[in-house]
Amino acid sequence: MANESSNPMSTGYPPDHDVDDVVVVGGGIIGLATAWQLLRQRPGSLVTIVEAEADVASHQTSHNSGVLHAGVYYAPGSLKAVLCARGRALMEQFCLDHDIPIDFTGKLVVAVSDAELPGLARLFERSTQNGVPGLRRLDRSELRQIEPAVEGVAAIHSPRTGVLDFAEVARQLAEEVVVLGGTLLTSWPVRSVQSTAEGCIVTGPGGAVRRGRQAVVCAGLQADRLAGDAAKDVRILPFRGSWYRVSQPLADRIRGSIYPVPDPSLPFLGVHLTRRVNGEVWAGPNAFLAFSRRTYKPWAVSPRDSLSSLGYPGFWRFAVANLGTAWTEFSHDVSARAYANSLRQYVPDVRASDLHRGPMGIRAQAMDARGHLIDDFLIRRDGNVLHVLNAPSPAATSSFAIGEFLAEKIDEETP
Numbered sequence: 001m002a003n004e005s006s007n008p009m010s011t012g013y014p015p016d017h018d019v020d021d022v023v024v025v026g027g028g029i030i031g032l033a034t035a036w037q038l039l040r041q042r043p044g045s046l047v048t049i050v051e052a053e054a055d056v057a058s059h060q061t062s063h064n065s066g067v068l069h070a071g072v073y074y075a076p077g078s079l080k081a082v083l084c085a086r087g088r089a090l091m092e093q094f095c096l097d098h099d100i101p102i103d104f105t106g107k108l109v110v111a112v113s114d115a116e117l118p119g120l121a122r123l124f125e126r127s128t129q130n131g132v133p134g135l136r137r138l139d140r141s142e143l144r145q146i147e148p149a150v151e152g153v154a155a156i157h158s159p160r161t162g163v164l165d166f167a168e169v170a171r172q173l174a175e176e177v178v179v180l181g182g183t184l185l186t187s188w189p190v191r192s193v194q195s196t197a198e199g200c201i202v203t204g205p206g207g208a209v210r211r212g213r214q215a216v217v218c219a220g221l222q223a224d225r226l227a228g229d230a231a232k233d234v235r236i237l238p239f240r241g242s243w244y245r246v247s248q249p250l251a252d253r254i255r256g257s258i259y260p261v262p263d264p265s266l267p268f269l270g271v272h273l274t275r276r277v278n279g280e281v282w283a284g285p286n287a288f289l290a291f292s293r294r295t296y297k298p299w300a301v302s303p304r305d306s307l308s309s310l311g312y313p314g315f316w317r318f319a320v321a322n323l324g325t326a327w328t329e330f331s332h333d334v335s336a337r338a339y340a341n342s343l344r345q346y347v348p349d350v351r352a353s354d355l356h357r358g359p360m361g362i363r364a365q366a367m368d369a370r371g372h373l374i375d376d377f378l379i380r381r382d383g384n385v386l387h388v389l390n391a392p393s394p395a396a397t398s399s400f401a402i403g404e405f406l407a408e409k410i411d412e413e414t415p
Contacts, residue, residue: 026218027051029061032173033403039180047182052189057170063361068162069394076129079377087398105256107161110152134159149253195383221293221364230382241285244355251281286332317371366390
C-alpha cells in the first residue's frame with residue numbers, strides 16, 4: 001500500500017484493507033462528483049480517489065471562467081445537452097445546500113449583423129429543444145436594455161446562466177467524500193490502470209498499488225495515456241486558453257456573459273466576456289495549442305507533450321484545415337490590441353488599454369485521427385474500467401450528472 005498523503009482531507013482504510021469497490025482516478029470536479037454519487041447511492045462502499053497533485057481541483061476545475069451553463073449551445077439529445085440540464089439542477093441544489101454563491105448574471109448571445117440572424121434562429125431552436133429556462137429572443141433595443149454597452153442587431157437571452165467558483169464546489173465535495181467514508185489520496189500520480197478478470201489494478205508512485213473491483217478514470221489531460229487501447233483512435237490535445245481582465249470603468253458596464261453566435265465552420269467559439277462571481281470581468285479565453293499539459297506558463301514546453309501533439313497525424317489535418325483560425329487565436333493571445341479589435345464588434349467602447357493580461361488554463365480536447373475535434377462527452381469501458389476520454393465544457397456544470405451517469409454505468413455488466 002502507498003503511504004497516505006499528509007493532506008488533512010486524506011484518510012485511509014484499515015491496514016488489512018485490500019480491495020476497493022471502486023477506485024476513482026482524478027480529483028477534479030468530475031472524479032469527486034463521481035465518488036460522491038457512488039457513496040451516496042451505496043452507503044458503506046469502499047471508494048478511493050487517487051489524485052496526482054497535492055490538492056484537489058488543481059487543473060481544469062480551477063482554471064475556467066466559472067460559468068454555470070444553461071444548455072444553449074449543445075446538440076439536442078447529445079450527452080452534453082442531457083447531462084448539462086440535469087447537472088445544472090444538481091449543481092444549483094448542492095450550492096444551495098452548502099452556501100456556495102451562484103450569481104445568475106445571464107448570457108446574451110449576440111448577432112452583430114443580419115448575416116448571423118439565421119444562425120441565431122437555429123441556436124434559439126436548439127436551446128428551446130434543450131429546455132433552456134427563460135430563454136427569450138431580443139431585438140436591438142431589448143438587448144441594450146440588458147447590456148447597455150453591447151451593440152448588435154438581435155440576441156437571445158438566457159437568464160438562468162450563472163457564475164460560481166467550481167474549485168470551491170470541488171473542495172466541499174472532497175470533504176463530503178471523506179465524511180461519507182471514502183478515501184482521498186493526494187500526491188498519488190497514477191502510472192497505469194489495468195483491467196483484470198478479478199477487477200482492476202491501479203499502479204501509482206513507487207509501484208504502489210490500489211486494487212479495485214472497478215475503476216473510473218477521470219484523468220482530464222492525461223486521459224488518453226491511461227486509457228491504452230480504449231483511446232487508440234483518439235488523442236488528447238491540450239489547448240491553452242488565456243484571459244484578459246477588463247479594467248474599470250468598462251468592467252462596471254458589463255452585467256453578465258456576452259457570447260457570439262457560433263460559426264459551425266470554426267472549431268472554437270470566438271471572443272466573449274464573462275462577469276465572474278467575484279465581480280471581475282474577463283475577456284476570453286482564446287484557444288491555442290499548448291506544448292505542456294500541466295504547466296501554466298504561456299510558452300512552457302514539455303518534450304513528451306509536444307511530441308504527443310505534433311506527432312499525431314490528426315493534429316496536422318486539423319491545423320491545415322484551420323490555419324486562419326489558428327492565426328486569429330495566436331494574435332489574440334499575444335496582442336491585447338488584436339483582441340480588443342475583435343471584441344469591439346460587440347462592445348464598441350473597448351480599447352486595448354482596457355484589457356490586462358490575466359490567468360490561463362489548459363483544456364483537454366479529444367481529437368480523432370482525421371483531425372476532427374470530438375464534440376460530445378466521450379466515455380468508454382475497457383473491461384472493469386470506465387474511461388472519461390472527453391469532457392470539455394460544460395463538464396463542470398454537468399459534473400454531478402456525469403458522476404451519476406458513471407455510477408449507473410458501473411452497475412452494467414462488464415463484457
